[in-house]
Amino acid sequence: MRASAVSITKSIIRFFVKHYTKLISLAAFLVLWQLVITVFGIKEFIIPSPLATFSTLFVPDIAQRYNWLLHIRTTISEVLISFVVTAATGVFVALLMTWSRALRRVITPVLTLLNSLPKIAFAPLFLIWFGYGVVPNVIIAVLIAFFPVVINTATGLNAVEEDLLDLVHYLHASKLQVFLKIRIPNSLPYIFSGFKISTTLCVVGAIVGEFVASARGLGYLLKDAQAMIDSPPMFASLILVSVFGLSLFGAISILERVAMPWQVRDEVS
Amino acid sequence: MLRPLQQEPRGLLKTLRKHSPSVFVVLAILLVWQAAVSIFSIPEYVLPSPITSLGHLFIRQTDAFYNWKVQIGTTVSEVLISFAVTAAAGIILAILIAWSQWLRNLIMPFFIFVNSLPLIAIAPIILLWFGYGLFTNILIAFLVSFFPVIINTTTGLSEVDDDLIDLVRYLKASKWQIFIKIRIPNSLPYIFSGLKIASTMCVVGAIVGEFVASDRGLGYIIINSQFTMDTPPIFAALIVVSLLGVALFAVVSLAERIVMPWHQVETMAV
Numbered sequence: 363m364r365a366s367a368v369s370i371t372k373s374i375i376r377f378f379v380k381h382y383t384k385l386i387s388l389a390a391f392l393v394l395w396q397l398v399i400t401v402f403g404i405k406e407f408i409i410p411s412p413l414a415t416f417s418t419l420f421v422p423d424i425a426q427r428y429n430w431l432l433h434i435r436t437t438i439s440e441v442l443i444s445f446v447v448t449a450a451t452g453v454f455v456a457l458l459m460t461w462s463r464a465l466r467r468v469i470t471p472v473l474t475l476l477n478s479l480p481k482i483a484f485a486p487l488f489l490i491w492f493g494y495g496v497v498p499n500v501i502i503a504v505l506i507a508f509f510p511v512v513i514n515t516a517t518g519l520n521a522v523e524e525d526l527l528d529l530v531h532y533l534h535a536s537k538l539q540v541f542l543k544i545r546i547p548n549s550l551p552y553i554f555s556g557f558k559i560s561t562t563l564c565v566v567g568a569i570v571g572e573f574v575a576s577a578r579g580l581g582y583l584l585k586d587a588q589a590m591i592d593s594p595p596m597f598a599s600l601i602l603v604s605v606f607g608l609s610l611f612g613a614i615s616i617l618e619r620v621a622m623p624w625q626v627r628d629e630v631s
Numbered sequence: 632m633l634r635p636l637q638q639e640p641r642g643l644l645k646t647l648r649k650h651s652p653s654v655f656v657v658l659a660i661l662l663v664w665q666a667a668v669s670i671f672s673i674p675e676y677v678l679p680s681p682i683t684s685l686g687h688l689f690i691r692q693t694d695a696f697y698n699w700k701v702q703i704g705t706t707v708s709e710v711l712i713s714f715a716v717t718a719a720a721g722i723i724l725a726i727l728i729a730w731s732q733w734l735r736n737l738i739m740p741f742f743i744f745v746n747s748l749p750l751i752a753i754a755p756i757i758l759l760w761f762g763y764g765l766f767t768n769i770l771i772a773f774l775v776s777f778f779p780v781i782i783n784t785t786t787g788l789s790e791v792d793d794d795l796i797d798l799v800r801y802l803k804a805s806k807w808q809i810f811i812k813i814r815i816p817n818s819l820p821y822i823f824s825g826l827k828i829a830s831t832m833c834v835v836g837a838i839v840g841e842f843v844a845s846d847r848g849l850g851y852i853i854i855n856s857q858f859t860m861d862t863p864p865i866f867a868a869l870i871v872v873s874l875l876g877v878a879l880f881a882v883v884s885l886a887e888r889i890v891m892p893w894h895q896v897e898t899m900a901v
Contacts, residue, residue, distance in 0.1 A: 408760065471652035480834040480876045483850065483869060485842070486857035490865075491677070565749040573754070573843055574854065581752065585843065588755035596756055604748045611747060 410594040415601070418594045428583065428595050434602060436579040440496055440568040441606055444503030448560050451504070452511025453553060459512075460519040460545065461537075477509045482567070485574045494575045503567025507560035511553070518552025519545045554618040561610040565603060676862045684866035697852060697864055703871055705848040709765060709837040710875060713772035717829050720773075721780030722822060728781075729788035729814065730806075739785060746778035751836065754843045763844040772836030776829035780822070787821025788814045823887040830879040838872060 378385065392412045398404070399411040406414055418424050459466045484505070488498040522545055530540055572581025580599040587595045661681050667673065668680040675683065688699055728735050754771050761767045791814055799809060841850025849868040856864045 467652075471656040475653050475656055478831065478877050478880055479873045480831055480838060482835050483838045483853065483872045486853050487862075487865060487869070490857055490860060490862060562747055562749055566751050569749055569752045570839055570842070573839070575857070584752060584755045588759050588843075591759060593756070593759060596759070600752055600756070603752045607747065607749050 407591050407593050410597055414594045415597040418598045419602075432578055433580050433583050433599075436496065436576075437568055437572070437581065437603070438606060440499045440503060440571070440579065441564050441610065443496070444500045444507065444567060445561060445564045445610065447500065447504050448507040448511055448564060449557055452508050452556065452560070453515050456512045456515030456519060456549075457541075459516050461541070473509065473512060477513070481506045482570050485571055488571075489575045494577070499568050499571030499576065499579070502571040503564045506567045507563035510559040510563070511556040514552045514556030514559075515549055518549025521552070522548050550618075550622050554614060554621070557614045557618075558611055561614060562607050565607040565610070569603060676860050679863040679866055681866075683863050684870060687863045687867040688871070699867075701847055702849050702852050702868070705765065706837055706841070706850065706872070707875060709768045709772060709840075709848065710833050710879065713769045713776065713837060714829060714833045714879065716769070717773050717776045717780055717833065718826055721777055721825065721829070722784050725781045725784030725788060725818075726810075726815075729785050730810070735785060735789065739782070742778055742782055742785075746782060750775050750778075751839055754839055758840075758844050763846065768837050768840030768845065768848070771840040772833045775836040776832035779828040779832065780825040783821040783825030783828075784818055787818025790821075791817050819887075819891050823883065823891070826883045827880060830883050831876055834872060834876040834879070 396411050396413060399409060418428060419430065455469065459469050482502070485498075485502045488501050492498040492501065519541075526544060527540065530544065535543070568579070569581035569584075572579040573585050576582045580603055584596050584599045587593070587599070664678075665680050665682060668678055687697075728738055751771070753774065757771050757774070758767055761770065788810075795813060796809065799813065804812070837848070838850040838853075841848040842854050845851045849872050852868045853865050853872075856862070856868075
């Protein structure tokens with residue numbers, strides 16, 4: 363028990379030591395924000411102060427007005443479900459496209475066409491078809507987050523050294539072996555960069571779905587609070603939405619490091 | 632004199648051949664869609680046939696009701712203005728940032744961070760600040776499409792072959808000359824890939840702005856018809872929106888080919 367407590371404290375300290383510049387600039391930003399609001403007397407409905415924003419989240423009397431737990435839970439589950447569906451179907455379709463030339467011939471033009479459409483504009487259609495709730499929002503999120511995963515994975519599966527393929531052909535490797543031992547490991551960096559792009563897009567899809575029509579979720583809260591010109595919960599929702607996006611992004615980065623410990627990561631994506 | 636004449640149709644044929652699968656897919660989808668609706672007699676509010684949807688745009692009666700010219704004009708001008716502002720602001724600011732390494736190191740991480748946020752969620756706040764109208768939707772479209780352009784352009788201006796820079800420094804090239812002769816040509820592919828992303832994002836931004844609050848535009852038609860379960864105008868508007876996105880993308884691709892004839896473009900760029 364004590365050992366684990368010590369190691370937790372240690373890792374917390376290590377986190378602070380490692381990220382202290384970022385934490386300091388975040389704190390400075392919040393202080394500056396508060397000062398500007400107070401000094402210039404900016405009205406709350408234009409830009410709320412950080413104190414007003416965070417008190418909508420943490421002061422129980424105010425927070426209970428907004429039913430945060432319900433909205434947060436709705437949006438998080440939409441984002442997570444849509445991300446899992448996107449990741450699974452995206453990689454699967456890319457594998458199909460690379461496995462069979464005939465399928466690639468059929469799928470590629472469809473993908474190119476769909477990829478160039480402003481898919482988010484189709485959101486109201488899914489609401490008509492599926493009624494409102496979690497399902498249409500998940501579908502919208504999947505629809506816009508799906509293509510980066512497919513395109514990245516397919517690129518990675520095909521970006522294999524020709525010499526390596528020649529060599530294993532020579533050694534009578536089966537198609538399955540080529541996939542398992544060469545193409546899939548080779549595609550991992552591409553897959554993860556596709557996943558990272560799609561994390562933001564899943565959040566965007568879920569939020570826009572909630573804008574268009576829903577009775578819960580942070581997108582709903584944003585739009586509802588806008589109608590009431592109640593800006594502190596809007597800013598609080600924006601912060602929460604950003605934190606979701608960034609945490610999902612962070613989780614994928616950790617997963618990436620676990621899946622490919624050999625990969626020297628460069629941080630520009 | 633003969634040469635250009637010969638090359639023209641050859642280039643045209645090449646373009647046709649390259650895009651024929653997509654054209655074929657579009658036609659196939661339209662055919663299957665029309666056939667499915669007729670054969671299974673799908674009710675119009677679930678899925679109107681392409682003929683009904685497209686007809687909606689051209690029948691005078693519905694036109695009087697929906698005023699398609701105003702709606703299309705509104706969305707097209709939002710998209711075009713926001714795209715022009717995004718392209719100009721993104722490229723000019725990127726040149727300023729890339730001019731100083733210090734500034735670049737300071738600002739770029741911030742831009743990359745902001746770009747990874749779900750920016751479209753800010754739309755209701757922009758509406759709160761500026762009320763609804765053309766300007767608000769242009770601003771939303773600008774906000775969601777600006778960062779890909781500035782990040783790409785700055786990257787393109789900075790990712791130059793170090794040896795090349797060393798060589799021209801040795802030849803006493805000025806910073807200005809390095810910019811004009813090396814950095815800017817080097818950044819062109821990056822700029823165009825940023826502009827291609829922005830071409831879709833501007834449409835998305837304008838439409839989402841119209842979804843959140845507006846009194847005209849194709850997004851307004853889509854969201855309003857959703858309330859009344861009136862599906863044909865939704866499809867008509869979606870077809871126009873899609874054409875708008877594809878057309879802007881195609882114009883950027885065409886400009887890319889004219890500006891950089893030496894550069895071969897991959898077809899499946901994100």
